Each structure stands twice: as C-alpha cells, then as structure tokens.
Amino acid sequence: MALPSSFKHSTVVMTAALLAACGGGTDTDTTAAKTSAAAAAEARPRNCDALAGRTVPAAAIGLPTGGATVTSVTTVASDDRAAAYCQVLGSIAAAPSDAAGTPEIRFQLNLPLVWNGKAVQMGGAGYNGTVVDATAAIPFAPGATPLSQGYATYGSDSGHTGALSSAEFALNEASLTNFGYAHIKKTHDAAFALIRQYYLRAPVRSYFAGGSTGGREGMTAVQRYPRDYDGVIANAPALNFTGVRLHGVRIGQAAYGTPGGFVNRAKQLLIRSTVLAQCDADDGVADGLVGNVAACRVKSGAILAALRCPSGADEGDTCLSDPQIATVRAIADDLELPYALAHGVTRHQGYNILQGADFSNTMGSSATPVAPPTVPANGYMFSQGDGYLKYFIAKDAALNTLQFNLANPGTLQQRLVDMSATVGATNPDIDTFRARGGKLIVLHGLADEIISPNATIAYYQGQVAKYGQSKVEDFFRFYTVPGFGHSVGAFSPSWAALDALDQWVEKGTPPGTLVATDVTAATAGRTRPLCKYPAYPRYNGGDVNAAASFACVVN
Template sequence: MVSFTWSIAILAGAIAHQVASSPESCASFCGQTSIPNVTVIASEYLLNGSQITLPGTVESCGGSDLKANITADLCRLVLIVATTPSSEVQIEAWLPDAPSWNGRSLSTGNGGIGGCIDYATIQNGAGLGFASFGTNAGHNGSVGYEFFLNQPEVINDFGHRAIHIEAEVSKELVTQYYGSGASKSYYAGCSTGGRQGFQNAHLYPEDFDGMLLGSPGVDWLHIVASKGVLAHRIGWPDLNSSEYVRPEQWPAIVEAQIKQFDALDGVADGIIDEPTKYRFDPASLACGTGLLNSSLCLSPQQIASVRRAYEPIANTSGHIVYPSFELGSKTDVFSDNQVNGTASLSYTILEDFWRGAIYNDSSWTPDNFSEFDMDFAIQANPGQVNAGETNLASFYQKGGKIISYHGRNDETVTSAVSERFFTGVQSTLNLTMDDIHEFYRLFFLPGMHHCSGGLGAWSIGNAQKYPYDQALLDSEHNALIALVEWVENGTAPEILVGTKYENDLIGSNITAQRTYCPYPMASKWDGVNDTSLAASWKCVSY
C-alpha cells in the first residue's frame, strides 16, 4: 500500500517547480488575486513554528488573546466574501509554500451555531501540507441571537451556504496562488461541522472528494430542541416542583447506569459500549432502596421524571422524531438548568436560535418550550438548517467518500442519530451493506464524548482537535489520512485505531489503544489479552 507520507513527497516534488512561495509572492498575490465578491482584508507570510495572536476575536471564539500555531511556512489570508447585499462570510486561508504543499485542499466547518473559525483543524491541515481553509459561517461569535435577528441571509449562510462558498473560493484561490488546481478537495468538521458536511454532500456534491464528519448534527433542529423537551420532562423550570430532578442528582443517576451496564460488554472499564441496547429503570434509585443517600435518592415523582428523560421524543402528531438520550452520558445539556436558584438553561443554543432565527423575537425564552415549538421550527426550517436529507446519490455516484465517527458517550448529539442517518442513506439509495461501504463508513467510539474526550481511546485524528500525534500519522491511527488513502488509492478503512493519552494530552504517554470497526460491525474484546492493546479488540457482527 502506498503510504500517505510517500504520496505527499511525490506530489510536493511534482509541483514545486510551478511556483516558489515567499514573503514577496504572498504580498504580491494579495494585490493580484481576483475572485468575484471577495475582498482580502489581511495577509501575512509566516514561518513554521511561529505563533500568532488573533486580535479582535470575539470572546465566545476564544477572545483577543487567542493564538494560533503556524505549522508550515505559509501565506495567510483573511477574506470577506459577500454572499448577498446583506450578508457575508469570513474565510481564513493558510497556503503552505509550494515545496510543502501536498497538492490538496482542506476546508473546515463549525460547531454549535457557528461563528468561530476552526483553527485546530486548519493548523493540522497546513502541517500535513494541505492548503487549509476555515469560515465563520456568516457571523462572528458562537453565543448570542443578535446576529440572526432580522437577518434571513445570515441565517442562510449558517444554514446551508457558507461551506459551499468556502469550497468555491478555496478552489479558485488555490488555482490562482499555486498556478494549478488542487488534485483533490477534502472537508473535515465535527458536530455542526458534521451537519454542514452531510448537507453539502446532498446540496453541492461536486464540492469535495472526501469528507471526515464527526458527531454529525444532522436533524439539527430536533437535536437542539431535545434539550428543551428533556428539561421540561424533568420538571424545569419549576425548581420547587415535586417532579423536578435537581442538577446534583444527575451524576449519581448516570453513575448507577454505568454500574449496572458497564460490565455487560465483557470489560469493566466505566464505559457502556452500546448504550442503545439497554433500558434503565430509575425505580432502583428510589429513596429507601439504599443505593443513593437521602439527599440524592429519587421520590416517586422524580422517578417518573427520570423515566421520561430516557424516552424517545415524539412530535405533536405522535411520531417519534428523536432517539432516547443515551445511558451513561453526562446530562448537563438539559440538567444544568439553574443559576443561584433561578431557572436558566446552560445550553444556550436553544434560546439563541429560537429567539433569533425561529421566532425572530428578542424576548422569547425556552421557559415554556414544548413539542409545538419544536414542530414549528421543523416546518420553518430557516436557512435549510435541518440537514436530515439522506439522498446522497449524486455524491455516491461521483465517487465521493465519507468517513464518519461518533462517540457512544456523546452528551450533545446522541449517537443513535448517526445509526438512524446511516440506515436512512442506505434505504434511500437502496444499497446493500457492501454498496454503502463503498463510499460511506461510520465508526462508533465507545467512551468518547462529543467530538473528543472521555474515558475511551478517542483520539483518531479527530476534526477540531489539535495537534495530531506526529508518531501516529498513518491510515490506521488518523482518520484524515485514512480518508486520503481511500479517495486516492481506493484503500477503504477496515479499522481505525483509537488512542488514549495520559491526561488526554495528545502526544503524551499512551495509556490504551482500541480497534474500531465500520458499522454495523462492533469492537469487542477478545476475552483473553490486555484490554489496553488494540490487537485485543476484534470486529464482530452485532
């Protein structure tokens, strides 16, 4: 098999003679580049190993003290693209010098309600030789409703347009800067970035050749709405209600689930490998059973509330539209819901998006949120944000490839969403499992939280996580490199090996590794060898 490192070297050697990048060429290019509706607002030539500050960055994106590590000798450009007379997106471009450029481009997405450029993935991409790009998706900041209020075109940018604009601009910019187009175009994003990627594959299938999509927030409006529905199921916002389950009770509830189901996969490691398989009865935590002390145990009314919290969500017509919240996952997204004795959801995306984009009403609050508000949002679908379209036929037919991954301990986007979406694509395209695995492979990572982190061996070259481990830059340990191998060499990823580092510091001492498998195969311990070794985990059928 041709290695990724070798292919980069060959590509770099093949194109090095075409253009010699330098501080002068970077500066002169900014004055010469011409792309419709694009304005270069900043440019600088930067050396590998240096660090830059990003003054003016809004607080919710890291603040004015945010820094970025320069991972190649490169030309950095900041662009403004007018998408309509009333909206624009910001794009960041990191263009490695020609001897280091691998001939490819890498675009990135966002998290939450957008507004922050994904510098982590840009840094990783430039370090691997990609011409790397990021976007703010049409507004600056990941907290707030003001940028959506009375701004339908800004909502369109966030909803469906920004990634397509990024793809188009990046292709033209690469061609003008290097003198030739990218050989292949890639995309990497997690959470909202995963939603953006799947939506782009449906709406604009020619934009990218390969996509790395983590914890994808497809069916985004139901995902966000679920936090309000679940909060109300547990008695919020009436903090004095007999049905209300207090924030401090939830860690004990989750810990009881882990104690009950953890070892059923054969390994007692604090991880429920396949939480969708089990059903939890909170009656076991009733006051008087002795499992929880008197300050944490559940009253009969609270037992009913917890039971409701783990039921799937139905719309006002009675049809199930969102899977159950998964056992063993932190519940903060709906149970962290008071500040100094006053009802207030810590999960601000619900209030921000419904206030600014759904109802266009700055006074709206989620205090009375219900399935009616959820259904109203689904019907309105501002900006086509609810990317749940499973018809990826054009992307499949053109030969595009998708590697998706999802933590089984995801507290924000329940991993069952990815199961449902995968089977939905298979059904829509009427594909056998072998057929769908020709272009779309989904990997579940037990013990991983949302996009990264958790007790499991979660590091697989995740989008939005910097830096990559330089010792594990191969197609088994790094999902982006696996994607390149698949797109360019036809080598589909049969496994991915996840790595757990000491204190979760990538590149530090490795404490465990685990083999992960394309769904519907599952990763199972062989029952004999050291569970911290990847070779001890095998791919088996469900």
C-alpha cells in the first residue's frame, strides 16, 4: 500500500492502517485512537477514488452481516479547501441468517479533506427509510454542520426504504431489529473500517448526534454500545417508543371512539391562547411562551374549567365540550399500564398541552377516522400509533386500533413488552458509558407535541436517583427549552451542541448555562439562556430579547 510522500506517520498509525487493510480494526480506546487531533489534521488522505469498490468483511462488523461494500465515491470539490470532502455511498448486506428479502443497510460517509481526526454518526428521523446524508446540522441544534467543522460524518437508512411515517417495513423482523438498534452498530463499524482505510488511522474521538428518532438512537448507543462513543448528543429522544405509540392510540380512541371527542384546530388554538393568558407572565415577562412550566402545571384545573362549555355540550369554537375535555386529558395525563414494559416501565408521561405546547397542527383535520388513519386527516399521534400496533405488534393491517384494549392487550402483551426493548432506550443502566468517561448532552423542548419532554425528565430523574446529582453532573447534562416544540415552536434554539460536547470530552470542561439564538421566523435573533434542568429562564429586566436579561432559576 503506497503512501503519499507528504504523509507523516508513526508506527502506531501504520499499525492501525495495516489492521484496517486486513479487515481488522482498533477500538477508539486504543493508543492509535488517542493520538492527538492535531496530528490527525496533518494526515494527508489518499485520493477519494481509492475507496471505489472497497469492501469491509463481515468479521470487521460487530453484529452479523454479509459485510459492507462501497457502491460509489464522489469528490465534492470547493474553492475553500476546508469544505471539500470525499462522499462515500455504501451498503451493508443482510446476514446469511436473516430472512430472505431482508433489505441491506444503505449508508453515506463523508470524509473531509481537512480532517480534525474525529467522527460523528448522525441519527435519523421518524421511521427513517432514507439515508441520512450526514451533511446537515445536528437535529434540534441548527448551526454549523459537523462536516464543515472537519468531522468525518456518516449516517444510514436504518435498514429499509420508505416514508418517514410508514411502519410497514416492520413486517420483516430483521428490518425491525435493524431499525431498533442493530443498524447503529453495523453502520458505525463499517464507517470506521472505511475511515481507517482512507486516512490510515482511526478517529481519535467518536461521537453520536441526533434528535427524535435520532435522539433515541443516541441513547441506544449509550445503553447498548458504550465503548463505541466518547460522547453523545440526544435531543428530544423518543426513549419510551412503545409508550409514545400507545399514547397516540389512546388519543385516537378519545377523539374518535367517543362521539364528539374530536378537537378541531380552532379549539386547539383556543387551548393554547387560554394557557398563555394564564401562564405566559409566570416567568416575569409576557413573550408568547410559557417559561415557568411548573407554575403553569398547578393551574391545569383552572385552565380546563375556563375551557369547558357551561352546558358540557359542544357550543361552538369558543369552548370545549366534555368529550373534548376528555380528549385533552388523554393527551395531558400519563398513560398508566397495569403491566410492565421493558426495564420495568409502567407509564408514558403526558404532554404539556395545558402548559403551552401547540397541538393545533397535530390533531388532524377530520372529525371522523379514515381507513387507515393518516397524518393530515387524523393527526400524527393517532396515525402513528395505529401503524405501530398493526405492523410492529399484531402484524395485521386489519386490526381495529380504536377497539384495542391498552390495559389488557391479551395475547399481544408479551409482544408489546418485547418491542419496547427492541425499539426503545429506557434502560437505566449506563454504568459502562459513565465508567469509561463518556459524556452525554440531552435537550428537550418543553412544548414538544410529538415526544413528551416529561418522559425524558423522568429518565433523567431516574439517573439522579440511581447515581446522585453530583455523579450525574459528571457525565450527563440535561437542558429543557420553554416554547420549543418538536423542531419548531415559539422559541427554536440554535446552539453550539457539538462544541459543548467536544470541549467536555477533550478538555474536561463541562457545559453550564448555554446561550441559544432563536431561529423562529417571527422572533429570529433573540437569545435566551439554555438552563440545566430543573431551572428555567426568568426575566430580570432589561432587553427582553437578550439572554443576559434572564437568569436560570429553580422554583
């Protein structure tokens, strides 16, 4: 294997290169992986075309596969040398033991010409189904892209093709397992083998970053593959995935299983305006978002009373009938189960619809369910819960989910439990990640209408109960954002997530209160502090659009 004359190498780097060429690999804990990032940046990679047709043997991937193959390479040129990179597309074949027809895992790996010696695996969204090209910003943390900062980046389609909201792929058990957790490891190992082949060395740091499904994938990486990552950013993580979907079914049953239960968009807007009237100023300023969510939660009963039509019947769009109030309660209240899902979980925490979360575009437009339910007609929560029960659980497209007994699922109960382990990240045991120095940053919007922030809060509180606050602070930082929904909201933060993580991992500098810049069109440019849970930003006076005018306080 010829090296460019300008390549400066050591015995350690050469050893890593030879191992990679032979199909072996080195863990990020090895001496090679701990070589300084500065030395890595000096490395001169080979021509992008050298990776064309390259393969990664199945033995180099930590879970059963048929090996990986590079399907195409493209040199992405730029006048700015730092912006140029080698784009690698590849596929990971199904293992011989997988069922016939199991799709391959398709992935993209981006190898910057000016490499900082580090790698970031990027998570997906929804049910995935399209390759994460890993060229964009971290979800729920818009700003500089990891690729533009010199990181090698990569992502996959999680092992199937299809729309983000389509659950039919789960009829294939191997595809379902790939989506749940296996694609994370398979893609990581294939990408690392190719990184070694290209740069002739392993990354000095390995990170994972994602939001929503990608956040769940990040937490899955912490729980299942802790030795593969030095740090993880997991934003709005769908930790209790089964709980989310069952909660969606309960919402659908309340909206459509009871006459008059559907809450139209006008009434959803009424709910939010009523909440803002009672809670907006609780953080010291009326700015269109609920900052002090805890204080607002105390007012839930009064808010529901203010929303209720005096007669209890539907009197028009100025109030909610009793069946519509029941639907709101189905959203807001915890879903409690008389049986335990994986890791002893018996509930899915409710949503902050009575604390400012905007559900006006989440409930759908139709007062009657279509068959099958769709996102536009019947809302995201119910349509996705319906698909989950039909394809992940019952394997029966004709299942009537409006009649499904959530408390007593009968013969499907064990399947629900099993799936909550396969597609979920509720395992409280992250001792290995913590012990080896891994760092975790999690952010969740308090107005999230898709993934309840209260489930993430419950997981964090469980970590505090397990380790104690001081030990949790050593490896886990959790930020909550008032007004932030599921990627959009009254306040949508742009913040330097990867910089904060890298500084913590590389220099031991833990993130404290951070500053976020709003990218919501109507209020773009204002800044707020990102407060560590359980603090919230309280206005102290001064420029209402400046983070310096707020302090992070705890009720």
